[in-house]
Amino acid sequence: GAVVSQHPSWVICKSGTSVKIECRSLDFQATTMFWYRQFPKQSLMLMATSNEGSKATYEQGVEKDKFLINHASLTLSTLTVTSAHPEDSSFYICSAAGGPISYEQYFGPGTRLTVT
Amino acid sequence: GQQVMQIPQYQHVQEGEDFTTYCNSSTTLSNIQWYKQRPGGHPVFLIQLVKSGEVKKQKRLTFQFGEAKKNSSLHITATQTTDVGTYFCAGPSTGGFKTIFGAGTRLFVKA
Numbered sequence: 771g772a773v774v775s776q777h778p779s780w781v782i783c784k785s786g787t788s789v790k791i792e793c794r795s796l797d798f799q800a801t802t803m804f805w806y807r808q809f810p811k812q813s814l815m816l817m818a819t820s821n822e823g824s825k826a827t828y829e830q831g832v833e834k835d836k837f838l839i840n841h842a843s844l845t846l847s848t849l850t851v852t853s854a855h856p857e858d859s860s861f862y863i864c865s866a867a868g869g870p871i872s873y874e875q876y877f878g879p880g881t882r883l884t885v886t
Numbered sequence: 887g888q889q890v891m892q893i894p895q896y897q898h899v900q901e902g903e904d905f906t907t908y909c910n911s912s913t914t915l916s917n918i919q920w921y922k923q924r925p926g927g928h929p930v931f932l933i934q935l936v937k938s939g940e941v942k943k944q945k946r947l948t949f950q951f952g953e954a955k956k957n958s959s960l961h962i963t964a965t966q967t968t969d970v971g972t973y974f975c976a977g978p979s980t981g982g983f984k985t986i987f988g989a990g991t992r993l994f995v996k997a
Contacts, residue, residue, distance in 0.1 A: 804984070804985070811992065812989070812990075813974065813987050813988065813989045813990050814929065814974070814987045816984055816985070816986075816987075819983065819984055827983075863928055863929070865929075871931075873917065873919070873934055874919075874931045874934070875919075875929075875931065875985060876931070877921075877928040877929045877930070878928060879927070879928050880927075880928050
């Protein structure tokens with residue numbers, strides 16, 4: 771149990787377009803979902819924390835108007851990268867808390883975004 | 887701000903050798919977690935330590951939480967090629983609403 775999926779697993783888009791990434795907890799209700807960004811060979815950088823039905827809490831330096839997060843239900847959170855630029859190219863990973871082990875974060879497989 | 891530091895950044899070992907990564911927090915932690923990320927994969931939870939001085943074992947992996955609850959270590963005995971990946975420690979932020987990840991230690995194992 772405690773599976774988190776992400777869709778798409780990879781996406782290539784043109785500069786200036788918007789991309790939506792979905793994060794779903796498949797077999798549990800996620801009280802909180804987290805969005806991370808990871809550059810090659812680097813650690814996870816927390817972008818924002820989202821709770822179902824409320825506005826996401828963004829980390830310092832993360833533009834909330836550029837990275838739109840919607841946590842519409844206890845099993846779905848979406849991250850929309852608006853007006854994407856090449857510097858937004860990265861590996862985006864979501865995680866969810868609230869599974870069988872309360873303190874564990876269950877990570878999705880990640881989405882590789884390439885902006886051309 | 888609160889920081890979680892890990893050393894070394896990289897470690898190359900010969901298969902069969904031991905490996906240790908160290909984690910230090912700038913603040914006292916209520917708990918510490920360890921994750922493993924295989925190349926091209928996503929982080930997978932390994933374990934959580936809660937008690938001061940706690941030691942837990944998972945087969946060849948030994949996890950320790952310091953007495954002051956500010957440092958931790960992960961030791962792998964007799965590494966195998968399947969141990970390759972990046973090991974992250976992580977602790978809750980002050981207030982506990984988010985998790986602070988260390989920079990990770992990347993383990994390379996040569997057969």
